[in-house]
Amino acid sequence: MSLPAFDYVKAGSLQEASQLAKEKAGKAVIMAGGTDVILLLKDRVIAADTVIDIKGIEGLNEIAYKEGEGFRIGALVTLFELQSSEVIKEKLPALADAAHYVASAQIRRKGTMVGNICNASPSADTAPILLAMNAVVKVVNGEEKKDIPIGEFFKGVKKTALQPGDIVTGVFIPELKKNEGSAYFKHAVRKAMDLAIVGVGAWVKMDGGKVADCRITMGGVGITPLRAYNAEKILIGNAITEELLEQAGVAASQECKPISDVRASAEYRTDMIRVYTKRAVKKAVETLA
Amino acid sequence: MAQTRNEYWSEIRSVYKDPKDYVLAGRGNAYVRIDAEAKVTGTAVYTDDVYLPETWYCKLVHSPYAHALIKSIDFTEAEKVPGVKGFLTGADFPEGHNLGNPEAFKELADKEPLCRRKVRMVGDEVAAVCATTEEAAEEAARLVKVEYEPLPVLLDPFDAMALDAEPIHYPADQPGTANNLSIFTVMKAGDPDKAFEEAYYTDKSYYKTQEMVHAAIEPHGAIAKYENGEYTIWSTTQGAYVSRYWVAWGLGVPESQVRLIKPMVGGGFGGKLDVFAHELCPCKFAERTGHPVKCILKRDEVFKCTRTRHPISFQIESAFSKDGKLLAKRCRHILDGGAYGGSGIAANTLSLICATFPYKVENIDMIARRPYTNHPASGAMRGYSACQVHFAHEIHMDEVANHLGIDPLELRHKNEITPYYTGPTGLEFTSCRFKECMDACAEAIDWKNRWRYPKGSGQAIGMSGSGFMSGTGFPVLVTPHYCSSTTIVRLNREGYAVVYTGANDIGQGCDTVMAMIVAEELGLNMDEVKVVQSDTTTTPWDAGSFGSRVTFLGGNACHHAVGDAKLKLLKHWAEEWGCKPTDIKMADHRVFLPGDAEKNISYNEACYGYEEKNFGRCVAGVGAYNHEGDKDVYVKNVGNYATAYSFSASAAKVTVDMETGAVTLDDFIFGHDCGRPLNIRAVEGQIEGSVLLGFGFTCYEECVYDKDGRHLNPSFRDYRFPTALDMPNITTKVCSEYDEEGPLGAKEAGEGSTAPVGSAIGNAINYATGLVIKELPITPERLWKALREHERTGKTEFGGEDLPEKFANMPPLPKRYNV
Missing domain, CATH: 3.30.465.10 (Uridine Diphospho-n-acetylenolpyruvylglucosamine Reductase; domain 3)
Incomplete structure (x- = not known):
């Protein structure tokens, strides 16, 4: 119009x-x-x-x-x-x-x-x-x-x-202080001019091989950006392994509240939160300041 | 006695330049597009850039229902908006003057300029508003009150074919006799039943493609004025003459009183072939008010009210010998026609012809049905029917190869069309480099080492091949000799030439091609050839930009026109110089007898001398091109369809994110047989655009509807075609030979090139995932869903699951057209 x-x-x-x-x-x-x-x-x-x-x-x-x-x-x-x-x-x-x-x-x-x-x-x-x-x-x-x-x-x-x-x-x-790292991933259909199906942000603070503190955040899966508190709890105090990341991903996917619309189904968004939680945390840990 | 076509042509041909002397055609980077500067700097004039003093604006009122009766239309509130000048309804146009596409099938024209009693899709136009500003027109259009009585909505083409379905166009004589078929088409040859009986291998498979749109960047629109009893309309058309025909018919006035001008067009892709309410309503308002009136559609209107690509459901049966010879094919294609016919009625025939490409198959039994539904009207779209058909049939080809244990490339080679093959229904192939296209792609992608990416590893390569018609001969309107392109060339003594081409440049660059052909033959520079763009008053007849016909037919008409002019000029100088016309050359702005320094004059002097001898008459040439065909090719499906055929092959390398379903197209090789490329950069540009379109078709684009037929993603935000950043590296392999009949040896390069893209990507995805996906689009979410289901259940084939039952329960073909 x-x-x-x-x-x-x-x-x-x-x-x-x-x-x-x-x-x-x-x-x-x-x-x-x-x-x-x-x-x-x-x-x-x-x-x-x-x-x-x-x-x-x-x-x-x-x-x-x-x-x-x-x-x-x-x-x-x-x-x-x-x-x-x-x-x-x-x-x-x-x-x-x-x-x-x-x-x-x-x-x-x-x-x-x-x-x-x-x-x-x-x-x-x-x-x-x-x-x-x-x-x-x-x-x-x-x-x-x-x-x-x-x-x-x-x-x-x-x-x-x-x-x-x-x-x-x-x-x-x-x-970012020493031993802190962060990452953000967007999942969308095209590489530009697209709205996020999901977006996942992560901040981690490492202490030796273990996660001392972290925040995981999710976009596109609720009426506002959300924190994945349960996923954070799973990580804090533990060493990062593929299994732990998977557990955190599953936890985050259970915390999000997506809707289905023309861009993606709630089911797909939920699973993409699982996938990108793993990827975001992993990247944050791999790129510590 | 009149000259025969061959005598006339051979005399003109005798003065054509020897191809080895070409300085423009076929040379890389030899010249730039004549409209490049205007387009790059933004000064090019498109329809919306046409400003006339005192212009008023038109807005259309659209149906919110997919299927309903119109009970009443109330303008009371709309009238109160300041600046409103008038309204139109269906009653303002002559009844029975429905809009369609081919004149030869006028009885199938089914679209009222504005709906009178019934709407058949969401977005159907029921009224129009005229106001002094666009904002006022928009506001008033919103306030027009239309009362509807909703009818059952038919969105599934199989539901629409049911005998007890709600009639969309043709009223049922009695309950249970509904006929919602827009058209159906049968193509048969050989003895398929026998071939199936005797075959080593037979199968039956199902595939499905989606509804997509052309997404031309320029939206449809028009501006019209009315003066001296004549309507002049600037419109976003792909064919000025055909549009003029239907505008005149829709208004109920003679064609002599309608002038249609095609300014620059920002892409058509088949979506601007038909005539629409936004062209007729401004004409009517201009006549009523005396003001020029403009109507430019918004993007959501383009999605809802123009045209889409036919979604097709396929049932394919094939019969092969043990060593991989294709013995027979039986196919059933169901094309969702949407609410109207228009340019869409050709889709059936094209889908069946394409189903025989690019392989030799002597025994066929093919039927295509195009039911009406309450979706937006489907129509022509770049790679018309071929993209859908080659997706299904080429995915199928790899399935067969894998069943037979034959390399897919080898299976294609065993069956490939070869030069001068004649198909079982009379398609006459001429030049053909399909084998070379396949081999070039296979080598570039390193096909023989394809298992370096193991099946299911998330990476793979895929290949496919296709053929397409180069130069659809069908002229749409009824013409003498089935002539579909004409051109006039005038030589000027001031040192230039003017080409009045009917060909419609819609962004593909044909104005440049025509200028090049004239410049090449006359030995002029590109900027010494002036092009007059398509306009029914100033340029001669041409059927339009569709069917991969413009370079082939329009180019030939232009070549004949410049040849006619050249022949006249050279005949004159041959007489003066005492030699034969064929001895004289034209190059570098000179006309000369090689080896004779005395007989060497400038182009200007040559034209001047001709005019001196001819009482001032200038040199002018008229050219035409016809393909001696018959509309029966659409009715009986026998005979030759096109003047030549192009061939393509594709190879794709993909990476699939097995967790998310996202597909990255890493590399794409395209082999194309386009005859002699007239402009290599334009050919590469067409191929790169084709890959984008094919990638969008395969992995991105889809129109989504709710259960009431409302379009849920009518915007470029939610209708996601790929962007430049999604595109792979593309390598173009031009595998050409000079085509005897083509203009300067060329064939088409813009449409056939879209056809193999989807199946190459699809085959690559199938090898990468270890699945077989039979339905488009393969979006990340759909692929993710298939991968997860495969993990859970072991299922490997996905898509078209509903089709076996639907095909099995189709009603018989109606009597009306029985064959």
């Missing part, structure tokens, strides 16, 4: 964007790259009379790395910048992989990671790895600043914890 008529406001500051978003609560939508927002407007999934473009706001387009702490990814950092950032590829390659999995080369040059999570699609490719990494969403609302742990950010399909006037300025991701 055609794009409906709306007011377009190019915000000059976070405060201006936040103020307007609050005034227009429910009727305004924040736009960065626009690769999701424009489609949702065309398809009448969101009804907004005002589109607030934050691309003109300064200070939101940096990938900042602070040794000993982690990364701060600004709200305007594109997926392409993330996939090709030297520091990300070196210190957190799973995030570069996740960014690279999204849509197509053209869309990744416009679309942002923050947009990807604010769209809150259950199959968003950057969500599982952020969840596995215990990321924190940085938010401004007027003069107020708040941090939302990524585990509390997703509330449902296309639903987040954001309140009217909330503008996400960026995401903080803790760095």
Whole structure:
């Protein structure tokens, strides 16, 4: 369908964007790259009379790395910048992989990671790895600043914890410490322009030959990205073997809650969680920092 | 006395360039497409780029029901939308003027421009809205209230054939006499029963292919204006003249009052052959309002309301001797025709002809039925019927080879069609390099060491072969001499030539081919040949882009036209110079008698001199190409179908992820016999596109419907054709010989090349997994399901499980067409 008529406001500051978003609560939508927002407007999934473009706001387009702490990814950092950032590829390659999995080369040059999570699609490719990494969403609302742990950010399909006037300025991701590793795998039919049938993220902390701690996260198999707590429990305290990975995979597949749709059946998604849990944990363990 | 075809041609042929002197045809990288700059820079004008002052917009109202009666249409709410200028319903078009495809089978035309009383598929057009903006038209179309009375929905072609089925088109005279067959086709030769009785090996197998779409990047659309009693319409058509015929018929006006212009077309693949509501409604609105009116379909409308590829269910019986000689074939093909006929009615015949390719088989008993269902209408699609047929029959060929313990390549060689073979129903093969195609692929993929990938190891190679018609002679409309292509070439004294080609360039590059043929013969540069694109007012008759006919038939018409002009010019200078026309050469912009420095003038001088002698008349040539055929080839299935036949072979190397079912196509070798390639890069481009299409057909693409016939994935997000990143390395092996009848020796390279791809990949998957998959598409999930079931139960054959019972319980063929 055609794009409906709306007011377009190019915000000059976070405060201006936040103020307007609050005034227009429910009727305004924040736009960065626009690769999701424009489609949702065309398809009448969101009804907004005002589109607030934050691309003109300064200070939101940096990938900042602070040794000993982690990364701060600004709200305007594109997926392409993330996939090709030297520091990300070196210190957190799973995030570069996740960014690279999204849509197509053209869309990744416009679309942002923050947009990807604010769209809150259950199959968003950057969500599982952020969840596995215990990321924190940085938010401004007027003069107020708040941090939302990524585990509390997703509330449902296309639903987040954001309140009217909330503008996400960026995401903080803790760095991988020594003996920690992470990985993300997407399973889709085609190698680009496809939504994940499942996505699995993993973070592990090793102690000698054993798993000291880990987080396994699953995309595309619930209304939000999910943690596979039982699978994590199976791994923690044990040495990685094929049998243990299989047990963890089976546990994760029992924890996911997929639906059947035109892209894949619940049965297939469930088994792919088993397969990719094994593969993601294995890769995380093989690529320790 | 009129010249015979042969006398006329042989005189023209006498002045053709000797192929050894060609500087463009067949040389790699010798020239680029004439539209390359416009397309690369984005300035090329497609239908949606045609802007006329004061244009208004049209939107169509579609049925949400797959099968229903229209009770009422209410425009009250829609009328209130600001900017709305008018509405159309079926009653605005002359009743009985249904749209179809071949004029010769006009009685089978079955599509009303807008449905009057009944809808037969979700998306069927019931009304149209005109407004000053596209947004207003869209809004108003949404507010049109249509009341329907739903009817039982028939989605399975076997259900649709049942005698107690709900009639889709033809009302049943009495209960239990329903006839939902759009068309059925019988092809018989030899004594198959005897051959089966005497054979060492016989079998019966079932296969099934899915519904897919053309997915041309440019959506269908049209813009029409009405001036001086004439409709002018720019449309995304594959055949301006055939479209013009049906637009005029649908409007109920003479063809002289409709001008159809084909601008650049962003891909057709067979999906833009038929005429649709989005072409007729803008014409009618333009006439009513005096404004130009544009209607461009959205992607979901293209999925629902245009055309799809026929899903086919196969029952194949074969008989072989102990040493692998194919003795007989019995097949039953059930083609899901969807809601309408159109270009789809040729699918049956093509499916049966293709079932005899690329092997010699003297005893055949083949029947194809095309029932109507409430799916979107199936139609022509690149590799028409051949992709489905060669998937089934070539997977079957490997099964037979494995049963007989003969190497699949050897089994193919034992039965391959050879040059100048005539098939049992009269198909006349000429040049044929099928053997060479197979051998080139086998060598490149290292077939003899194929067991380096053990069966079931997750990796394997597979091969297959196919044949296709090169130059479908059928002209669609009724023409003198079954003529289907004409061209005019004008030579200009200012140093250039103009070619008025009826051939419809839809992205495949035929405008470039025509310019090259003229440039080659006249010794001009490519940019000194100006091409006038297909337009029913400015260019002569041509049947359109379909049936792998454009280069062969259009190219020959163009070659004859430039030959006619050249002959006139050279006859004049032969007289001036006291020599024979055949002594004179044209090259490098010169006209000259080799070895005589005095008799050497520029092209401009040559044209000037001719005009001087002829009172200013310019040199012009007219060319045509006909294939002396008969529409009976579609009715009785005897006789020759095409002017020549192309052959292909494929070899695929795949890796299967045995845990997920994902298939990676690692390597693909394509051997193609296209005669002399006229543009090697264009041939490679066609083959690479064919591999993409075939890979999509095999492992990716499928239209999915719910039980009410609603399309569940009408978008490029959910209808997943492969992307560039999914494509393998492709090696093209051109295994050609000069075809005597082809233009500059060429045969087709765009359609036949799609036919063996699916079965090569399918055979490779079967060896990699140790299973036999008989149904498409082999998506990761389907393959995963088969692999898991195999682990549990040991079952090895998957797909088409419902078919044995369905084929066994088909009703007899109806009396109406009994043979």
